[in-house]
């Protein structure tokens with residue numbers, strides 16, 4: 001590949017894994033537009049009801065937080081977890097009112113270290129994040145830890161074969177087969193239902209886990 005294109009793709013990959021700086025602002029907008037369909041489907045699959053306590057891990061531009069806030073209504077609570085400091089700052093500003101009233105908590109953390117108590121949430125969504133996580137099994141155990149007994153975990157991923165055709169994914173993305181992600185969720189004690197998302201140009205997969 002042309003070294004300049006290669007460098008641009010490396011920058012794109014770095015931004016997708018940790019949006020930051022001036023470019024990160026544009027990336028946040030891009031993520032909200034490009035991933036909206038998957039995130040809407042993830043929120044629907046999580047069967048979020050009014051009054052529930054729910055979380056979006058790796059919320060990026062924050063569209064998942066908006067959708068979850070709508071679903072939980074006035075009596076529910078949403079937690080957004082991010083490792084990108086700039087996305088945390090952005091969300092605290094964008095959702096100032098909801099954060100001020102305690103309806104939304106925006107907290108630093110990661111898939112393997114969640115700032116949530118054991119058995120404290122009804123539903124967790126995490127879309128387009130596991131590509132950046134080296135310790136997948138550990139992450140699934142941590143995600144399962146925070147679920148209530150009737151809780152739901154929805155992991156959204158792009159189809160790994162389609163993702164592999166995107167030039168930026170060569171720069172550090174972990175494109176695991178869907179079966180590997182399902183197996184990691186099962187090892188964490190979840191029974192997993194799979195749904196296909198026929199999106200273009202990258203079809204998606206929703207993996208819906210429930211404590212066994």
Ligand SMILES: C[S@@+](CC[C@H](N)C(=O)[O-])C[C@H]1O[C@@H](n2cnc3c(N)ncnc32)[C@H](O)[C@@H]1O
Nearest residue numbers: 017018031035058059060084110111127128132
């Ligand atoms: C490609 S973006 C996806 C954002 C959003 N979920 C979406 O689908 O549009 C990945 C996001 O996950 C965050 N992230 C990366 N690795 C993470 C990890 N190990 N734990 C939590 N968040 C992570 C990044 O900071 C980034 O905001």
